[in-house]
Amino acid sequence: MAPSAAAERRTAGRRRKLVIAMDGPAGVGKSTVGRVVAKALGYRFINTGEMYRALTWRALEEGVDLGDQRALARLARQVRWSFKTTADRVTVRTFVDGRNVAKQIQGERVGKNSSKVASAPGVRRHLRALQRRLGRDGGIVMEGRDITTNVFPDADFKIFLDASADERARRRTRQLRAQGKKADFRSIRDAIAARDRQDSQRKINPLRQAADAVVIDSSDMSLNEVAECILKRISQARQER
Ligand code: C5P
Numbered sequence: 001m002a003p004s005a006a007a008e009r010r011t012a013g014r015r016r017k018l019v020i021a022m023d024g025p026a027g028v029g030k031s032t033v034g035r036v037v038a039k040a041l042g043y044r045f046i047n048t049g050e051m052y053r054a055l056t057w058r059a060l061e062e063g064v065d066l067g068d069q070r071a072l073a074r075l076a077r078q079v080r081w082s083f084k085t086t087a088d089r090v091t092v093r094t095f096v097d098g099r100n101v102a103k104q105i106q107g108e109r110v111g112k113n114s115s116k117v118a119s120a121p122g123v124r125r126h127l128r129a130l131q132r133r134l135g136r137d138g139g140i141v142m143e144g145r146d147i148t149t150n151v152f153p154d155a156d157f158k159i160f161l162d163a164s165a166d167e168r169a170r171r172r173t174r175q176l177r178a179q180g181k182k183a184d185f186r187s188i189r190d191a192i193a194a195r196d197r198q199d200s201q202r203k204i205n206p207l208r209q210a211a212d213a214v215v216i217d218s219s220d221m222s223l224n225e226v227a228e229c230i231l232k233r234i235s236q237a238r239q240e241r
Contacts, residue, residue, distance in 0.1 A: 017043065017139030020234070021147040023207060024161035026111075026195045027168040029223045030143040033161060036227035038141040039090045041234075046083070046092040046134060048144035048151070049114070051127050053105035054096045055079065056114040066116045073122020081130055092134065108191060115198035118145075124205055146205040148213050157234050158213035161226065165193050167219045 020037065024030050031047045038045035055076055056066075064071050082095040093102060104110070117123060124146075131151045135142055142151070148158040163171075169189035176183035199207040209215055214233055218226045 017137070018156035018234075019135050019138050019152050020141045020157045020159070021152045021155035022141065022143040022159040022161060023145055023148045023210075023213070024143075024159075025163075025165075025168070025192075025199065025207060027172050027192055028161050028163050029171070029218060029226065030161055032223045033218075033227045033230065034141045034143045035088075035090055036224065037230050037234075039088075040227070040231055041139075041141075043090070043139045043141055044085060044092050045090050045141045046131075046143070048127070048131055048142060048147065050094040050102075050105060051081070051130065052114045052118045052123075053110050054094050054101050055123065055127075056110050056117045057101060057104050058096060059117060060110070060113065066113055069120035069122065072117055072120040073126065076120075076123045076126040083134060112191065112195070115195055115202075118199075119202045119204060121204050124150075145199050145207040148210040149208060150205045153210070157237060158210050159230055160209045160213040160215045162215060162217045163219045165189055165196060168192050 018041075020041075020043070022030055022034055031045075034047070035045045037043075055072070058064075058079060059066060059072060059075055062075070064075055066072070080097045082098065083092050084095060084100075085092050093100060095101070128146075128151050131142065131144075131147070134140065135152060138156075144151070148155060148160065166189060169185055169192050172188050172192070173183045173185045176188075196207075214230075216226055216229060221229070
């Protein structure tokens with residue numbers, strides 16, 4: 001039997017860097033935590049939600065019918081995807097046709113519609129191939145909804161980060177108000193709950209806990225505490241190997 005990708009990474013000296021996969025619901029702090037963990041390990045960090053958002057933004061721009069899954073898959077294949085590490089030398093950003101779309105993909109319109117785009121099988125297949133390529137040599141923390149279960153089911157270390165919808169909505173409300181923006185707790189909580197439902201109930205690659213993932217409920221923890229806890233667990237797991 002051919003060795004698994006994780007086994008190959010462990011045995012090939014030049015590929016000893018790990019793949020760390022992290023999943024969890026919207027607004028749970030995966031990016032903040034993932035970036036801290038990647039930085040501490042000297043790894044790169046990528047938020048795969050950006051790819052689904054970027055495709056959603058392009059589809060909205062081009063007036064593609066978001067109910068037409070074949071058209072969405074075609075668009076995913078047509079787009080020229082590229083990935084560049086930012087000045088922090090940790091975060092890998094998604095570029096679409098050579099364009100940095102970080103600003104365009106923020107906001108609830110793209111966020112809400114991205115769940116629809118993400119339920120197209122052809123889109124998921126295409127993005128999964130890109131994600132696997134990005135993680136091929138290890139040395140990466142990758143977060144999303146299906147990284148532990150579908151993109152890297154044999155990742156070296158898996159985390160499922162969770163927090164109640166109320167706590168996630170409270171954090172988001174605080175964050176927006178700190179930026180001087182208006183934020184209504186109830187509508188934020190409702191939007192979070194709706195996205196949870198869409199992401200965990202879809203037929204293809206739904207959000208779920210992998211059996212071998214370390215589950216961390218961050219409701220009563222700061223995101224720095226969560227990152228410290230993950231780094232400790234990774235170091236323990238490495239010593240046991
Ligand atoms: O992480 P973020 O909220 O930006 O992701 C936007 C949407 O992209 C999610 O609600 C989800 O529907 C989709 N997504 C996904 N699989 C991933 C990452 C994101 O389906 N690995």
